[in-house]
Amino acid sequence: MNLTFYKYQGTGNDFVMIDNRTNFFPKNNTKLIAFLCDRRFGIGADGLILLENHEHYDFKMVYYNSDGNESSMCGNGGRCLVAFAKQLNIIWDKADFEAIDGYHYATIDEINKVSLQMKDVDELQVFENYTFLNTGSPHHVETVTDLAQFDVKTIGAQIRYSDLYGKAGSNVNFVEQIDSDKFAVRTYERGVEDETLSCGTGVTAVAIAMYHNQFTNSNKVNLKVEGGDLEVNFEANNGKYTHVFLTGPAKFVFEGTIEIEAI
Structure with a gap:
């Protein structure tokens, strides 16, 4: 069979998008x-996302990592899915949808800059050299020096598979401060x-984590990643973080078809 797909990227985090409103896609076929x-x-992507119908919201998001397994929430993927829904004329300038971690609200402007509401965070585990928290997916956050030369893949894998996080593992972020409200970030996923x-x-x-640990006193934080720039803003109240929004570009790359043999 020939499969129609769409390719999107958000600051270099790229995704295969499939319109699965007719439920034709074999969702359990990890291979x-x-x-x-x-x-x-194949096509090539960090992950694959299915857009599906939802009884109450505009659509449902089903996200898979590139290893073929369904995974926890993906922020850039969610932003790209909003842009995809706009391309399909499901939404215009705002969206309500469900992902694996629950309900999300988003807005999108005329140049496909998407602001996505993320889950509230009310628990952070702060240790001497790192902080752990869940923002829809589990994240280890650690400050380093000379981030540009840091061996993210090797050290990130060591932490991800360490006894700290057991079989489930964690994403690992290495951070270097650039300015009072700006940080460079590299991530092992x-x-x-x-x-x-x-x-x-x-x-x-x-x-x-940077706000919580007093590296910045701004609740509007700029993040420089390898693929571009993102912004996160939130409301902070006694260690609890609400109205958390992730904002940045979501770009359509191309549309195509690929022949699928029996896998």
């Missing part, structure tokens, strides 16, 4: 999903098992 995400034999050019839930975790 097929991994093949489609393969950069040599579980499921991709490599550094990605950007991670939406990761920069959200970094912004909250």
Whole structure:
């Protein structure tokens, strides 16, 4: 069969998008999903996202890592899915949708800048050298020096697979402060098992962790990732973070078809 797909990227975090409103896609076929995400034999992406109908909201988001397994929330993927829904004329300038971590609200402007509301954060675990929190996906946040030369893949994998996080593992973010409200971030993503050019839930975790640990007193934080620039803003009240929004570009790359053999 020939499969129609769409390719999107948000600050270099790229996704295969499939309109699955007719429920034709074999969602349990991990080998097929991994093949489609393969950069040599398939389309190539950090993950695959299905857009599906929802009884109450505009649509439902189903997200898979590039290893073929369904995963936790993806912030950049959610932003790109909003842009995809706009391309399909499902929405115009705002969206209400459900993802694996619950309800999300988003706005999108005429140049596809998407502001996505992320889950509230009411628990951070602060240790001497790192902070752990969940922003829809689990994140280890650690400050380093000379981030540009840092071996993200090797050290990130060591932390991801360490006894700290057990079998489930964690995404790992390394951070260097640039200015009072700006940080450079590089992320090792579980499921991709490599550094990605950007991670939406990761920069959200970094912004909250940097504020919580008093690296910044601004609740509007700018994040420089390998694939561009993102912004996170939130309301803080006694260690609880609400109205958390991740904002940045969501770009359509191309549309195509790929022949799917039995996998």
